[in-house]
Amino acid sequence: MTLKFSSNLYSRAAIDYAIARYKDFARIKVSKTGKAFQVAFSGMDAEFADALPGEFSNCVLLAMREGA
Amino acid sequence: MGKSVNVDIKTTIYPLEAIYAAAYQFIDRAYVRLEEKPKQVIRVCLDPKEDADPKAFKKIDGEFLNELVHQFVRTKVAESNKKIREYVVTRALLSAQSVQEIPAGFPVPGAPSPEGMLPGPDGIPNLGSDGQPVSGVQQGESPMVDQREDDPSPGANLDRVNRKAAPSDDALADEIQKLLSEIDSGGDAEDPLGITAPWEEQAAEKGKDAKAKGKTKRGKVKKVKAAKGGGKDALADEIKALLESEAGGGKSK
Numbered sequence: 001m002t003l004k005f006s007s008n009l010y011s012r013a014a015i016d017y018a019i020a021r022y023k024d025f026a027r028i029k030v031s032k033t034g035k036a037f038q039v040a041f042s043g044m045d046a047e048f049a050d051a052l053p054g055e056f057s058n059c060v061l062l063a064m065r066e067g068a
Numbered sequence: 069m070g071k072s073v074n075v076d077i078k079t080t081i082y083p084l085e086a087i088y089a090a091a092y093q094f095i096d097r098a099y100v101r102l103e104e105k106p107k108q109v110i111r112v113c114l115d116p117k118e119d120a121d122p123k124a125f126k127k128i129d130g131e132f133l134n135e136l137v138h139q140f141v142r143t144k145v146a147e148s149n150k151k152i153r154e155y156v157v158t159r160a161l162l163s164a165q166s167v168q169e170i171p172a173g174f175p176v177p178g179a180p181s182p183e184g185m186l187p188g189p190d191g192i193p194n195l196g197s198d199g200q201p202v203s204g205v206q207q208g209e210s211p212m213v214d215q216r217e218d219d220p221s222p223g224a225n226l227d228r229v230n231r232k233a234a235p236s237d238d239a240l241a242d243e244i245q246k247l248l249s250e251i252d253s254g255g256d257a258e259d260p261l262g263i264t265a266p267w268e269e270q271a272a273e274k275g276k277d278a279k280a281k282g283k284t285k286r287g288k289v290k291k292v293k294a295a296k297g298g299g300k301d302a303l304a305d306e307i308k309a310l311l312e313s314e315a316g317g318g319k320s321k
Contacts, residue, residue, distance in 0.1 A: 003101070006102070006103065006104035008104055009084075009102045009103075009104055035104075050118075051117075051118070053099075054101075054115055054117070055099070057099055057100065058095040058099055058100055061088070061091055061092060061095060061100055061101075062092070064088055065092045
């Protein structure tokens with residue numbers, strides 16, 4: 001599972017904040033290609049597989065709202 | 069999971085801050101993700117959570133647009149009120165500051181209150197760090213306390229007039245000494261009939277010097293009285309009493 005975040009809309013600090021929050025639920029890798037951050041999730045439990053990417057994106061948005 | 073809803077928003081109409089704020093309002097009902105699209109368009113992807121009502125979620129795009137307008141107006145109002153908001157906060161913080169923390173030369177209107185409490189800007193009493201009012205006694209070296217001369221109140225003005233009009237003891241003594249020296253330099257007044265001399269002095273042979281001295285000084289006092297007029301009567305009486313006491317002292321010797 002991979003999510004793309006535009007670097008014009010999301011900051012790296014916000015993504016790092018969300019990674020720190022969810023690092024215990026999955027292996028998360030971040031890479032930057034062009035103007036987008038690619039966040040790859042692996043090793044998730046099946047019960048979190050559907051919800052984790054969405055919760056992660058909400059957490060990034062929360063961090064942006066708080067000024068990260 | 070239900071069907072996701074996408075809302076395209078032009079950044080030329082709505083600022084990015086309003087989009088963030090509106091998206092933040094929906095993170096309890098949906099998974100929100102922002103995507104950048106060409107032509108200055110941002111797509112907001114709203115994925116319903118598992119416990120979301122499918123019927124209610126169909127209307128979420130309209131709710132999002134309404135929330136977007138709300139946040140846009142909110143940011144506009146906050147921007148227009150920014151200056152006055154900063155002004156109010158600054159004044160509130162300055163009022164809460166104690167007198168010592170106010171820099172020198174800062175204009176602080178108001179005079180000390182009757183309780184000795186020093187008012188701050190706008191006449192609000194200053195409170196110290198412990199919340200207690202700052203008294204004038206503790207602020208003895210404060211420039212606010214040392215402005216009695218500049219105090220425009222009628223009571224302070226009257227005090228200043230009284231302080232300047234009332235002569236000190238040293239000034240009074242100087243004035244008496246000046247009058248005595250004027251008397252001494254005024255020449256001898258003869259009393260050929262010996263009217264001013266008391267009979268004891270006339271009768272006593274040993275007290276010839278004291279008699280002559282008494283005659284001379286009493287004549288001088290009369291001269292001073294005549295020269296200065298009635299306005300100096302009290303002062304002349306005082307001089308007379310001094311001379312009499314001096315003559316009495318010479319007699320005792």
